[in-house]
Amino acid sequence: MTPVLRFWLPLAAVLAAGLWLVAALQALPWADWPGLPLRPGAMSLNQILLGFGLMPRGMIALLAGAALGLSGAILQAVLRNPVADPTTLGISSGAQLALVLATILSPDLLAEGRWPVAMTGAGLAAALVLAIGARRAFAPVTMVIAGMLVGMTASAIAAAVTLAQGQYLLSLVIWNGGSLVQQDWSGVRALALVLALGGIAAALLARPLRVLSLGAEGAAGLGMNVALVRLAAVALAVWIAASVSAELGLIGFVGLAAPALARTLGARDMVQVLTLSPLIGALILSVCDGAVLLVAGASGEMFPTGALTGLLGGPLLIWLLPRLRGSTPPGTEAAEGPAPRLSRPGRLLWALAGALVAAVVVLVWIGRVPGGWAVLDWQSFRAFLPMRLPRLIAAASAGAALAVAGAILQRLTANPLASPEVLGVSGGAALGFAAVIFALPAPGALMLNAGTIAGAILALALVAAFVSRREMPSERILLAGIAVSALASSVLSAMMAAGDARAWAILGWLSGSSFTVGTGGALALAAVALMLWASALAARRWLGVLPLGAGVAGGLGLPLRNARLALILLAGVATGAATVFVGPLSFVGLMAPHLSRRMGLARPEHHVTGAALIGAGLMLAADFGARMAGFPYELPLGLFASLIGAPWLIWLMMRSGR
CATH class of the missing domain: 1.10.3470.10 (ABC transporter involved in vitamin B12 uptake, BtuC)
Structure with missing residues (x-):
């Protein structure tokens, strides 16, 4: 020894x-300790x-x-x-x-x-x-x-x-x-x-x-x-x-x-x-x-x-x-083969937008009643529209925001397995939400939003600061994010396991639900999603150059530090805003950008736009499943989103080894 x-x-x-x-x-x-052998009687x-x-x-x-x-x-x-x-x-x-x-x-x-x-x-x-x-x-x-x-x-x-x-x-x-x-x-x-x-x-x-x-x-x-x-x-x-x-x-x-x-x-x-x-x-x-x-x-x-x-x-x-030894990142574009590139991506984007609008109309019009499935008549449609439309807008907006964040992170790290969930952004957002719940006696929506966004930005900043000091390859960024997620999950477990009444609010939010979203909250989230999408389009040059590596980006005159900081801030705000409504785990930020890329949307502006439309559609599907699978009770939205995302993730990682 x-x-x-x-x-x-x-x-x-x-x-x-x-x-x-x-x-x-x-x-x-x-002096009062019992002697051996122990006899309860x-x-x-x-x-x-x-x-x-x-x-x-x-x-x-x-x-x-x-x-x-x-x-x-x-x-x-x-x-x-x-x-x-x-x-x-x-x-x-x-x-x-x-x-x-x-x-x-x-x-x-x-x-x-x-x-x-x-x-x-x-x-x-x-x-x-x-x-x-x-x-x-x-x-x-x-x-x-x-x-x-x-x-x-x-x-x-x-x-x-x-x-x-x-x-x-x-x-x-x-x-x-x-x-x-x-x-x-x-x-x-x-x-x-x-x-x-x-x-x-x-x-x-x-x-x-x-x-x-x-x-x-x-x-x-x-x-x-x-x-x-x-x-x-x-x-x-x-x-x-x-x-x-x-x-x-x-x-x-x-x-x-x-x-x-x-x-x-x-x-x-x-x-x-x-x-x-x-x-x-x-x-x-x-x-x-x-x-x-x-x-x-x-x-x-x-x-x-x-x-x-x-x-x-x-x-x-x-x-x-x-x-850690071994530097081959799973899921790299080289391992998956070259992604297709459409010559006219506008047609596909308009088709995705049309399909999204049609899905919203259909999901408002149909539903389940005690006797089975039904198509609403005009009077019932008008009665249910104020209840259904806000949550559909919220779900679609949250999915779009997470997808935009995922597209930014995948281009920032040059790794298609990057997403808000993987990089610890969602975990940080959850911790920020929980901190506000425990710190304030009756927090309002504004404080919950601020705490969640601040937690997301802080988590991503920690990951970026750690990796930038060591100039690690992109897969190390994923592991650093997973470490932050593990830490956030542990703190949340300690908070919830204490048995405090506030823990139930956190546990309910963790599973994700758009049930309580009102018209004002849904429109606010939609405005945030549109703003983030527009900001990502404005940063399309950065998003196009950063995947080429720091050396190439610097040689082309890109302000690396400021670009990374701005994109981190953008991804953090997107994740925090969406996480408030749908919980921290959905994998939409992983799936949507990847699907967009594989459909041939290669240029940054097309990639981000396609990811936003696909993410909105995926979250609408998860919301519909959460409402209908357990009728008349509503199941957690986050569970359905995870059930969509987990098989996709497994397939993606299995495929990357070919």
């Missing part, structure tokens, strides 16, 4: 033990709370942290990726979504326990991410982008489904945050068995993983079955992570932090990393839980420990970005 390890590990252990001991002494003086209520609540909680924090540290170390070793862990690869979110869906839609599936359901969800998420990664030789950047986006989509759907079932709302929100609250020692026994079996399996895989660290070709040359070793290692890591999710909920980024700290503190070979990562993971989660207990004892507010560990993820991921 290195001198650094000999100093820091005992210090962390003392800190973890000290925090837990302070919390335990706050709950019950030392001979114990007071406070002794039962200590012996069957706080004591197993302290143990399960150690076991869960160790399990997640081991899972992350295995994933990083087998994928040769320093930012791989159950969170960044979508494994924990897949388990979370499966458990939420089973709890709400088919509780009978949980009769045999939560573990089989969690394993299924985690396994499907991992299989999807690995299928995408296999097309790019498991390149680190591709794996993390695919995993984080799959995880974001799963979490969004889980939140929307949770919101639709009020009777499960509080318990599922707290569970999703990663609560370590215990009522007996059964969870400790279960995770102890998982950790023991996982440790034995990891020890057996240590030598193959050491050989695999030489590279797939070198390992195969030494006679190793690379595919079998990868499958066994990933399956082991998924099983361990899903076991923790089934028992405790979503606990993020411990598996990322533990191996990174192990290497930073001096661990070099595979055995050292696999040995130290569980130990460090146990200390990380134990210290975080001790801090939560200490705050709860002082303030009376209790929130899930998983929400606190998530706060480590964004900064840590940003810190690790310069250490």
